[in-house]
Amino acid sequence: MDSNTLLQPNPKAARKSKRNSGYKQPWMLHLMVLPAVLLVFIFSYLPMSGLLMAFQDYKAGLGISGSPWVGLKHFRYMLENEYFLQITWNTLFFACSKIIMNLVIPFIFALLLNEVRNMGLKRSIQTLVYLPHFLSWVTLSGILIDVLAQTGLVNQFLSSVFGIKPIFFLGDGFWFRFTIIFSDVWKEFGFNTIIILAALAGINPALYEAAEVDGANRIKQTMHITIPALIPILIVVATLALGNVLNANFDQVFNLYSPLIYQQGDIIDTFVYREGLLSGQFSFATAVGFFKSLISLILIVISYRLAYKFAGYRIF
Amino acid sequence: MYHKTVSYRLFSIFNNVLLTVISIVCLLPLYHLLMVSLSSSAPANAGLVTFWPVGFTFEAYAKTFENANFLSSLWVSVQRTVLGTVLAMVINAVAAYALSKDTRVFRARNIYLWYFVVTMLFSGGLIPGYILILKLGLMNTLMALILPVTVSVYNLILLLNFFRTVPKELEEAAFIDGANHLRSFVSIYLPISMPAIATISLFTMVMHWNAYFDGLIYIKESMDLPLASFLQTVIVQADMTKFDPSIVANKSQRTLRASQIFIGALPILLVYPILQRYFVKGIVIGAVKE
Numbered sequence: 001m002d003s004n005t006l007l008q009p010n011p012k013a014a015r016k017s018k019r020n021s022g023y024k025q026p027w028m029l030h031l032m033v034l035p036a037v038l039l040v041f042i043f044s045y046l047p048m049s050g051l052l053m054a055f056q057d058y059k060a061g062l063g064i065s066g067s068p069w070v071g072l073k074h075f076r077y078m079l080e081n082e083y084f085l086q087i088t089w090n091t092l093f094f095a096c097s098k099i100i101m102n103l104v105i106p107f108i109f110a111l112l113l114n115e116v117r118n119m120g121l122k123r124s125i126q127t128l129v130y131l132p133h134f135l136s137w138v139t140l141s142g143i144l145i146d147v148l149a150q151t152g153l154v155n156q157f158l159s160s161v162f163g164i165k166p167i168f169f170l171g172d173g174f175w176f177r178f179t180i181i182f183s184d185v186w187k188e189f190g191f192n193t194i195i196i197l198a199a200l201a202g203i204n205p206a207l208y209e210a211a212e213v214d215g216a217n218r219i220k221q222t223m224h225i226t227i228p229a230l231i232p233i234l235i236v237v238a239t240l241a242l243g244n245v246l247n248a249n250f251d252q253v254f255n256l257y258s259p260l261i262y263q264q265g266d267i268i269d270t271f272v273y274r275e276g277l278l279s280g281q282f283s284f285a286t287a288v289g290f291f292k293s294l295i296s297l298i299l300i301v302i303s304y305r306l307a308y309k310f311a312g313y314r315i316f
Numbered sequence: 317m318y319h320k321t322v323s324y325r326l327f328s329i330f331n332n333v334l335l336t337v338i339s340i341v342c343l344l345p346l347y348h349l350l351m352v353s354l355s356s357s358a359p360a361n362a363g364l365v366t367f368w369p370v371g372f373t374f375e376a377y378a379k380t381f382e383n384a385n386f387l388s389s390l391w392v393s394v395q396r397t398v399l400g401t402v403l404a405m406v407i408n409a410v411a412a413y414a415l416s417k418d419t420r421v422f423r424a425r426n427i428y429l430w431y432f433v434v435t436m437l438f439s440g441g442l443i444p445g446y447i448l449i450l451k452l453g454l455m456n457t458l459m460a461l462i463l464p465v466t467v468s469v470y471n472l473i474l475l476l477n478f479f480r481t482v483p484k485e486l487e488e489a490a491f492i493d494g495a496n497h498l499r500s501f502v503s504i505y506l507p508i509s510m511p512a513i514a515t516i517s518l519f520t521m522v523m524h525w526n527a528y529f530d531g532l533i534y535i536k537e538s539m540d541l542p543l544a545s546f547l548q549t550v551i552v553q554a555d556m557t558k559f560d561p562s563i564v565a566n567k568s569q570r571t572l573r574a575s576q577i578f579i580g581a582l583p584i585l586l587v588y589p590i591l592q593r594y595f596v597k598g599i600v601i602g603a604v605k606e
Contacts, residue, residue: 025496028497032410032411032414033410033428035407036407036408036410036411036432036467037411037431039407039467040431040467040469042452043445043448043464045435046440047441047444049440049444050443050447051440051441053444112331113335115327115328116332117328124339125339126592128342128343129342130592131343131346132342134522135526135581136525136544136580136581138526138528138547138548138552138580139547141551142349142547142552143346143349143577146349146352146573146574147345151363153345153348156363186342190342217321218324218327250529251529269442272441272442273442276443276446277442277443277533282443285442285443286441286444289441289442289443290441293439297437300437
């Protein structure tokens with residue numbers, strides 16, 4: 001290629017190279033999404049068609065096309081079932097308690113952590129409290145089962161300091177509920193603190209300086225600058241949590257519960273698992289799961305609408 | 317000037333002590349179990365171990381590593397973590413690149429995006445998913461543990477948002493030089509996005525390492541269980557103390573169980589310092605839009 005063509009590029013060649021370059025190749029973009037689209041189709045959309053089972057008496061031998069249709073039989077049975085009401089209440093109770101605790105405790109913790117001036121100490125505290133978030137519920141419940149046993153660390157401590165008789169944390173309905181909520185806070189509060197700390201970091205320091213000049217003390221600054229600045233993020237987190245009121249955390253309950261406390265501890269997801277995969281009631285379990293997903297979907301859509309309305313929040 | 321007042325200083329000292337105590341208490345149970353795992357089984361069963369090993373020994377760990385079931389599960393977990401993470405990163409990153417283009421370049425972008433987001437909002441649930449794996453003939457295979465969780469819409473959106481922060485000029489320059497999208501992705505986007513990709517890879521690895529439930533329902537062969545599922549069966553399911561505290565036979569396994577819990581958590585504890593450094597950024601990356 002001589003210098004002449006470099007200075008005056010052939011317009012035909014330029015057009016050609018442009019056609020081959022990224023500007024004009026949407027097919028390549030389609031190709032790049034294709035593997036993900038296929039996987040999602042097989043493993044997310046195909047199972048959705050399996051929801052038809054909820055309206056049948058599904059027999060594994062006959063498949064969905066051959067099994068007899070029974071209309072809303074399973075849904076009617078579910079709603080008339082007293083035990084279903086009990087587990088729905090348990091689910092709501094666990095989920096709502098966790099949502100509230102995981103909002104209030106990280107909020108207070110973040111405010112207190114924000115007052116730690118020593119950066120090294122602040123970082124060490126953060127490192128310690130985030131850790132349980134990354135451990136699985138299998139690990140954590142293994143630890144809890146040991147520590148909360150009748151002769152475990154917690155009962156040893158309680159009896160030597162307060163002289164209390166051993167508490168049966170995982171075998172007594174009341175204490176089981178307490179354990180579920182408390183251990184969830186243990187695992188997640190540190191992680192949830194991050195969001196609030198990020199919002200705290202975004203507050204304009206000039207506000208504090210101005211307040212200082214006007215003679216406001218730290219409590220006044222917190223009440224009138226910090227907390228009002230955090231309200232929007234709290235509203236967003238609380239509204240988005242609405243979509244989770246039927247998610248009581250399967251992994252946690254599944255790894256801690258036992259037939260002893262089904263009445264106070266069983267939740268919708270664990271019930272679906274036992275009915276469906278252990279007892280083989282495929283159609284009934286699918287109906288229960290479908291009911292839960294449907295309510296959750298409605299709640300999620302409402303919560304995103306609200307979050308957008310109140311705080312202009314969007315996911316993408 | 318509030319820093320200098322006596323009351324604030326008192327508060328500050330109290331506050332530092334309080335938060336330090338809380339954060340230590342958070343990890344005490346973990347530490348306690350570590351000490352149990354390092355003790356001889358007699359004092360551990362008698363409840364004599366608190367925060368120091370009694371009769372220090374690695375016996376429990378040695379026994380755990382002699383267990384053929386444990387070793388094969390460990391190998392299954394390593395396989396699923398490595399394969400699953402590599403596959404997930406390739407597929408999600410490539411798709412995220414395409415979806416990071418705006419509608420002028422990629423007209424179908426929003427349709428695809430909704431196609432993915434719908435699966436975040438609604439799913440077929442446990443039983444249809446189980447029957448699908450059964451029908452596909454994936455029971456008892458590694459792919460049953462990997463393929464269903466390969467596309468993570470959440471990670472895809474994190475990556476997509478990160479790709480959008482890459483300056484357009486870089487890509488335009490490459491296009492003028494005749495690069496196509498694949499080339500632009502590999503030579504421009506990937507190198508720039510390494511921190512985000514490393515973060516999300518680590519999250520994916522942790523997810524695979526910790527996943528136990530799919531193993532429980534899709535793998536019937538006990539030698540093929542991933543470690544997390546194996547531990548679930550030996551630590552949680554086998555725990556009779558939940559039903560009957562007086563069963564002594566089970567108690568003698570205490571140091572063994574503690575050592576298994578620890579080995580299972582060890583990889584997470586090892587990558588935690590790196591995770592911790594990145595994930596705050598990761599969350600910020602995902603939260604910052606436009």
